[in-house]
Amino acid sequence: MNINTDLKKQNTYDAIVVGSGISGGWAAKELTQKGLKVLMLERGKNIEHIKDYDSAMKAPWEIAYCGQLTQEQKRTHPVQTRDYPYQQANESWWVNDLECPYTEDKRFDWYRGFHVGGKSLMWGRQSYRFSDINFEDNKKDGHGNDWPIRYKDIAPWYDYVEKFAGISGQNEGWPLLPDGQFLPPMDMNCVEKSVKERIEKHYNKSRILTIGRSANLTVPHQGRGNCQYRNLCSRGCPFGAYFSTQSSTLPAAMATKKLTVRPYSIVNHIIYDEDSKKAKGVMVIDSETNESMEFYAKIVFVNGSTLGSTFILLNSTSEAHPNGLGNGSGQLGHNLMDHHFRCGAEGTVEGFEDKYTYGRRANGIYIPRYQNFKDDKRDYLRGFGYQGAASRGHWHKEVAELDFGGDFKEILSRPAESWTMGLGGFGEMLPYYENKVYIDHSKKDKWGQPVLAIDCEYKENEAKMREDMMYDAAEMLEAAGAKNVKAYDNGCYPGMTIHEMGTARMGNDPKESVLNKWNQMHEVSNVFVTDGSCMPSSACQNPSLTYMALTARACDYAVKELKKKNI
Amino acid sequence: MERREALKKMAFLMGGAISATTMSVLFESFTVYNPEQRTTYSFLASDGEIFGEFAEIILPTTTNSPGAKAAGIGTLIPLLIKDCYPLNLQEIFKKGFEDMLAKCRTKFNKEFLNLNTAEKNQLMKELKQETIDNNREPSFFLIARDLTLLGYFTSEIGCTIAREYLPIPGKYDGNADYIPGQKAWAI
Numbered sequence: 001m002n003i004n005t006d007l008k009k010q011n012t013y014d015a016i017v018v019g020s021g022i023s024g025g026w027a028a029k030e031l032t033q034k035g036l037k038v039l040m041l042e043r044g045k046n047i048e049h050i051k052d053y054d055s056a057m058k059a060p061w062e063i064a065y066c067g068q069l070t071q072e073q074k075r076t077h078p079v080q081t082r083d084y085p086y087q088q089a090n091e092s093w094w095v096n097d098l099e100c101p102y103t104e105d106k107r108f109d110w111y112r113g114f115h116v117g118g119k120s121l122m123w124g125r126q127s128y129r130f131s132d133i134n135f136e137d138n139k140k141d142g143h144g145n146d147w148p149i150r151y152k153d154i155a156p157w158y159d160y161v162e163k164f165a166g167i168s169g170q171n172e173g174w175p176l177l178p179d180g181q182f183l184p185p186m187d188m189n190c191v192e193k194s195v196k197e198r199i200e201k202h203y204n205k206s207r208i209l210t211i212g213r214s215a216n217l218t219v220p221h222q223g224r225g226n227c228q229y230r231n232l233c234s235r236g237c238p239f240g241a242y243f244s245t246q247s248s249t250l251p252a253a254m255a256t257k258k259l260t261v262r263p264y265s266i267v268n269h270i271i272y273d274e275d276s277k278k279a280k281g282v283m284v285i286d287s288e289t290n291e292s293m294e295f296y297a298k299i300v301f302v303n304g305s306t307l308g309s310t311f312i313l314l315n316s317t318s319e320a321h322p323n324g325l326g327n328g329s330g331q332l333g334h335n336l337m338d339h340h341f342r343c344g345a346e347g348t349v350e351g352f353e354d355k356y357t358y359g360r361r362a363n364g365i366y367i368p369r370y371q372n373f374k375d376d377k378r379d380y381l382r383g384f385g386y387q388g389a390a391s392r393g394h395w396h397k398e399v400a401e402l403d404f405g406g407d408f409k410e411i412l413s414r415p416a417e418s419w420t421m422g423l424g425g426f427g428e429m430l431p432y433y434e435n436k437v438y439i440d441h442s443k444k445d446k447w448g449q450p451v452l453a454i455d456c457e458y459k460e461n462e463a464k465m466r467e468d469m470m471y472d473a474a475e476m477l478e479a480a481g482a483k484n485v486k487a488y489d490n491g492c493y494p495g496m497t498i499h500e501m502g503t504a505r506m507g508n509d510p511k512e513s514v515l516n517k518w519n520q521m522h523e524v525s526n527v528f529v530t531d532g533s534c535m536p537s538s539a540c541q542n543p544s545l546t547y548m549a550l551t552a553r554a555c556d557y558a559v560k561e562l563k564k565k566n567i
Numbered sequence: 568m569e570r571r572e573a574l575k576k577m578a579f580l581m582g583g584a585i586s587a588t589t590m591s592v593l594f595e596s597f598t599v600y601n602p603e604q605r606t607t608y609s610f611l612a613s614d615g616e617i618f619g620e621f622a623e624i625i626l627p628t629t630t631n632s633p634g635a636k637a638a639g640i641g642t643l644i645p646l647l648i649k650d651c652y653p654l655n656l657q658e659i660f661k662k663g664f665e666d667m668l669a670k671c672r673t674k675f676n677k678e679f680l681n682l683n684t685a686e687k688n689q690l691m692k693e694l695k696q697e698t699i700d701n702n703r704e705p706s707f708f709l710i711a712r713d714l715t716l717l718g719y720f721t722s723e724i725g726c727t728i729a730r731e732y733l734p735i736p737g738k739y740d741g742n743a744d745y746i747p748g749q750k751a752w753a754i
Contacts, residue, residue, distance in 0.1 A: 189741025356745035359736035
């Protein structure tokens with residue numbers, strides 16, 4: 001009997017954080033720094049900062065198969081190979097799709113990384129605030145439910161997380177893209193500066209172009225080194241120069257000596273206590289031994305990535321919560337969103353043949369949303385922004401002409417004749433109730449768990465927006481004097497942007513939403529969900545910064561409520 | 568709005584042509600995993616020498632830098648074919664390779680390795696023309712040339728001698744002067 005009591009005590013913490021990616025890392029840091037004893041559960045392996053970044057210092061010739069993927073990798077990673085992120089240099093950081101299948105009622109590209117740090121190791125690092133226009137759009141046009149917060153509620157938390165994470169960027173005073181607490185901006189190159197000037201003049205500053213706001217350090221910050229301009233971020237940074245769990249939140253949490261990290265721990269469900277009407281802990285499957293075990297805590301933060309978290313909640317059924325934990329509203333699993341991209345335009349820019357670049361900047365330029373704002377009315381709702389860059393690459397027409405020989409080799413050893421400038425749109429996707437996920441019990445993963453089924457598609461609003469994403473880009477490039485301007489739409493499926501959001505939305509009304517304005521479950525007061533699943537709308541900005549701010553804000557609230565004994 | 572209509576038409580015509588201007592497009596578009604085709608061809612060790620000589624014609628040693636043979640492309644090509652390509656492309660490659668060897672015998676009455684430089688160039692021109700005439704469908708010439716370019720410019724020789732490699736630039740300058748004749752950065 002004593003043994004069981006001891007085990008229970010040993011497995012009891014003040015807080016459990018499920019997941020170790022961007023939002024889980026923040027939750028661990030905030031909760032431990034506020035004095036809580038925290039257990040962070042990660043379903044995958046450990047990756048130790050710097051030491052385990054196996055390919056970070058490898059030269060191009062040290063990467064197997066010249067960086068190309070093998071047929072065997074394509075066999076074991078049928079989803080991860082659908083787009084660019086899964087690369088030979090960091091291939092072990094992406095899931096083996098065969099081990100953790102899911103059901104695609106419609107095509108949905110689900111990119112996943114199971115390891116300590118999650119996708120914070122491989123993320124794109126673009127960091128943009130949402131504005132009040134984003135927080136109000138749902139209410140204004142009636143799609144989705146109203147956000148329970150406004151910009152003023154989250155602004156101090158954006159300040160807080162930016163200061164710690166280290167975001168480089170330029171304040172612009174643009175109403176749709178609030179300013180922030182930035183480290184010095186990276187430089188635009190000469191062509192981008194020229195394009196900026198000409199676009200802003202042509203559109204009389206009703207559109208602006210700014211340097212990307214990126215979680216890459218331009219100066220040393222918080223004991224971390226600044227960016228060395230290698231542009232190899234997705235292999236892990238040996239200088240700690242971009243924000244990741246490993247470089248930033250994890251060391252801060254570990255320094256409190258209050259954090260326990262347990263890798264190889266798949267959270268199967270949250271254990272609900274019918275008497276207290278609260279969660280009492282989580283049931284975990286050890287992914288190496290298949291052994292199941294329980295951990296207990298006063299509060300649970302669910303940060304398993306948008307669909308990972310929603311799977312856990314849907315799988316946490318009890319008499320009181322037969323359709324998933326805290327799902328009295330019936331909204332859990334619904335309103336899945338992503339952004340949509342892979343369309344825009346590019347062209348060549350002449351007149352800079354005497355200029356070149358030095359260093360590889362892991363960042364580009366950004367044109368924040370300007371549509372459906374002031375006089376700029378469109379025949380669809382919401383809008384899009386652009387990411388882009390100018391570069392002088394390696395391309396020579398002789399490659400396509402199938403040339404060969406000594407002269408050909410010399411040509412290829414020189415930079416391209418001219419610069420190219422590209423603009424790629426990132427569009428908002430409306431929240432649609434019918435875009436949903438649910439549990440498919442007919443299939444099992446490697447650990448015997450049922451799998452998630454995804455039924456999600458872009459609709460008319462997104463299709464109309466994509467036309468403008470192409471032609472606005474082409475028009476701007478022409479206005480900037482670019483030649484050979486070509487618009488393109490390479491097609492997009494939900495999931496490809498890896499900005500999946502929604503399925504456990506926040507809201508004021510418990511009948512219409514899963515979480516309240518503090519990311520706290522309406523129905524289970526000691527469970528908080530602060531990753532992408534909480535989002536009532538997607539805006540068109542890259543969302544991770546918003547997850548960081550919401551997480552820090554929710555942690556502050558949760559600890560205050562704990563102290564007041566309200567939860 | 569007229570301009571917009573013109574842009575629309577152009578986009579329609581161009582389709583995915585933009586991405587077709589990258590070196591590895593052939594590789595990316597044709598090497599989708601095919602579950603029915605898992606067996607692979609093996610190559611003879613002596614084939615490596617032929618691939619090396621083939622690659623050397625594509626990217627030969629010049630006064631500025633060693634060529635594809637020195638960069639190890641002869642052993643790289645069969646490795647990539649075997650592990651990265653599905654069987655249907657391996658078959659096209661293998662068949663085209665054998666056709667090329669046969670062509671040397673009928674046309675020059677020599678083995679490939681015994682061709683002189685002029686003969687090699689003539690052979691290559693013919694293979695190039697055949698590929699163009701065949702609407703650039705995957706062929707031995709196209710695949711082997713593509714792998715030569717990919718392999719050479721990711722090799723140590725290609726990165727550090729033909730081009731210039733900066734492992735840790737340390738800073739970014741987007742307005743650097745380009746000195747005429749300056750090499751391209753390796754990546």
